[in-house]
Amino acid sequence: MAETAVPGFAEPARLWADARHAAAVLGAQAGLLTEGARLAVEPGPAGARQLRLSAAADTTAVLRLDVPLGDAAGYWHPSAGWDRHLTADWASRWRTVGPAESAPLGCLYDTAGRALLAFGADRPAATTRVRFGLAEDTARFGAWLAVELRAGESCRVVLQPAGSPVAAAVRALGAALAVPDALPVPPAGREPAYSTWYAMHRDVGAADVEAEAKLAAAAGCGVLLLDDGWQLHAKGTGYSGSGDWTPDPAKFPDFAAHVRTVQGLGLRYMAWIAPLIVGERTAAHRKFAHLAPHAIPRLGCRVLDPRLAAAREVAADACVELVRRHRLDGLKIDFLDLAAAYADLDPVGGTGAAGRDDGTGAGGGASAECGTGAATAPGSTPSGGGDGGDAGSAGGAGDVADVGEGLRLLLADVRDRLRALRGDDLLVELRQPYTGPGMLAFGNLLRAADCPGDATANRVRTLDLGLLATSGAVHSDMLMWDRSATPQTAARQLHSALFATPQLSVALAGLPADQHAATVFWLDFWRSHRDVLTGGLIDAGRPDHLHPTVTAQLGQRAVAAFFAEHTHARLPLAGRTETALVNSTAADRVVLDVEGAATAVRLDTFDACGRPAGSRLRTLGPGPAAIAVPPAGLCVVRPA
Structure with missing residues (x-):
């Protein structure tokens, strides 16, 4: 999660200040630490309780939830990764979560794996700031949410009763916070998939992909995902050639015919796209750099600012035209997390995240050419943030202040236009970290973040995803292994995806016979036990x-x-x-x-x-x- 700040709440002493409004709820203390908002306790589903934060005027409401430490063993949240230990309040920091990264929920649990404090906020679009940590002087554990509320707006925070297993508590939160219009999952979304990425990287071409597709279909796959490398200028490292989204004619002389060939094998066809990326070597860069103030020099690209209506239109058109022109069955939409760089910026200027290079995938600094201020589309006016209502249609909205709201508008537009083309058979893959409950309205394949060859990470990440995926199909990261290793090695990679939908990405042509036998056997096992797994x-x-x-x-x-x-x-x-x-x-x-x-x-x-x-x-x-x-x-x- 991106590090951020909440003015006036940097020091632990302020975090533990007396609340202006307080309530005891399911063994936890709930306290509102700021003026300008009200706190009410309401009944919730299946024994849960709801805290309703409401505002009469625009304000930042800071809510604290805290419980005695008791026998606490760890703290889980959607972006926990390997870091599931108890953090001291003085060592913690505010983090920004939203559609681009994670979700505003968490669960403190004890040594028996039972929930001590499980909460989640219904913020499917608007960015929220969260913090959590242990007060060593009082042995209490706290979680804080800072929520931007507009006049007349409210926010719901659901608390689950203590005592249930972590998985049950988190699943209940996911169900309570589920979006009402989740994207349906067609049967193909629950079939094993084959991805070209680890098998071929950018060295893809029509003949090689079709040969692998034939082998993948015979092994029991139902979907082919053509990853990065199909587009013009896709050479070398970085993403300086991404942004035009035109098939490379040297690799795919007739891309639409190639797609039909693969579909004729019984496979659904999806293609990779990173619609927010504008590479420096593309025509898109010459046209749209002013809509992408955040630059990542080491990757040779800029990032479209989804708060801008004009930028959203560029990104959405790229997705829709790719599917329409080549009759694809869906898209693998990548690098939406790069939008998190705009979380702390004003839409008409500022020097927040876009002005620094933190060395991460969402890092980079804006170049001197465009500065650090975000552009405003001609004729449009900024609007407030907030949760933007439900996950419905973009509705022709203009510029917005909140990056989460901007992403919601972008993805709603993409979803609605693609469903007009493909109906309920549409496939859209989203990957960690942008896989929170609110994203189920826009994607139906939720994939674990990249972890090549790491069976442990794949297992952990798919199980984490499964806790909150109340409707979408959870997919593993693409499975790859050393072709000179034992068949047991291949089997263990396949085992890591047992409790999700497996994606293969090892070259099947020339695969050693024993590894091929292990692959077919465990895919058969998975299909025959899919309902249980x-x-x-x-x-x-x-x-x-x-x-x-x-x-x-x-x-x-x-x-x-x-x-x-x-x-x-x-x-x-x-x-x-x-x-x-x-x-x-x-x-x-x-x-x-x-x-x-x-x-x-x-x-x-x-x-x-x-x-x-x-x-x-x-x-x-x-x-x-x-x-x-x-x-x-x-x-x-x-x-x-």
């Missing part, structure tokens, strides 16, 4: 443990995946038609802790490539039982 009740344990064992249960079937040795999964066997045990470790056994009575079962085991590795009868339970499973292999437990 993506729609069942998930237990992933404590967030700070990074989910070493994950279980999913639905009806009479269950899946337990073991990602670390010396762990166990606790599940009942009685009444189950099947329990699948996935051993994603280098060990040759797993431990199943059987709930309830002893049960006579048949154990069928398979190695990483799906080859049978033995069958036997055994009585399991009650309590823990070690079960032999080949490394990166599978054991299917059924009634004897």
Whole structure:
């Protein structure tokens, strides 16, 4: 999350000042620390409570939620990444969240993985500032939200009751804050996908992509994503050649015909686009640099300012024309997080985030040519921020003050125009960090952030995404591995995407036979267990443990995946038609802790490539039982 500031609330002493309006809610203390707003407590869904912040005049409302530290073990939020520990208030900072990055919600939990403080604000569009931390002198943990409210505007903050598992508490928040008009997910969105990125990077061409598409369809994929490299000027590093969004005729002599060829294989076709990027080597740069004051010199590009109506029109037209002209099934919309650079700037000028280079993907400094002030489109007038109402149509709005509202308007325009072309079959991929609940109105494939070859990160990120994805299909980052490695290595990469929809991105042509067998076997396993893995009740344990064992249960079937040795999964066997045990470790056994009575079962085991590795009868339970499973292999437990 981008670091920011809230005037008057930099020091911990101010954060813990006496509240002007206070209320005790579900074991937490809620306090409004600023003038100009009112605080009311209202009933919420399923035992939750709602805090209503309302303003009679324009104001910044700062709300504190705090609880005793108790047995707290960590704090989770949508952009937590690896950092899930307890932060001291003096070491914390204000962060800006919104559609471009994360979401205004979080969950403090104890050593049993139960929620102590779980909250979320209904700010699907407008940017919000958040902070959290522990007061060491009082042993209380606080979370703060700074919300810009216009006269007559209100904001709803939902609190979940303490005591439920983290996953359940966060899912309930996601449901309570869900947008009413989520983009439908067509069946193809829940099929394994093939991406060209890690397999080919920018060295793509019609013949090679079609050859890989044929192999991907045979392996069980339902979607092909053509990533960066298809467009004119896509050479070298950086993004100086991105922005014109015209297919390179040397790579794709007839792009529309190529798309039809791939679709004829039974695959939906999506293409990568970064509509906010204006590369220095493009015609778009010559035309639209004045709409993109934020420059990233090391990437050779500028970023369109979505607060400007003219900039939104440029970006939306690029997306819609690409789909319309080539009859694509959807888009992979990338780098929306770069818009976060405009979070602290006035739309007609300023020296905030756009004037610094922090070394991150959203960094960079504006060049002397355009300065640091954001342009205003001719004939338009800035308007206020706020949450912009629901996630509805852009409605011809002009310039806006809030970057989150600008992104909402842009994405609403793109969504509405693309749905006019593709209806409910439209596919739109968004990736972390812009995958909060409010983005479900604009994207139906929510992908984990890039983590090439990192199975642990893929597992953690997809599980994090799944907590809030009340409607969209969660997709893994593209799966790749060393083609000279063992098939167990390939299998473990596929295991990392079990509880999401897998995306492959390893070159299938010439893939070693054992790796190919592992790929086909685990994709088949995923498809046959998709309802349990993506729609069942998930237990992933404590967030700070990074989910070493994950279980999913639905009806009479269950899946337990073991990602670390010396762990166990606790599940009942009685009444189950099947329990699948996935051993994603280098060990040759797993431990199943059987709930309830002893049960006579048949154990069928398979190695990483799906080859049978033995069958036997055994009585399991009650309590823990070690079960032999080949490394990166599978054991299917059924009634004897």
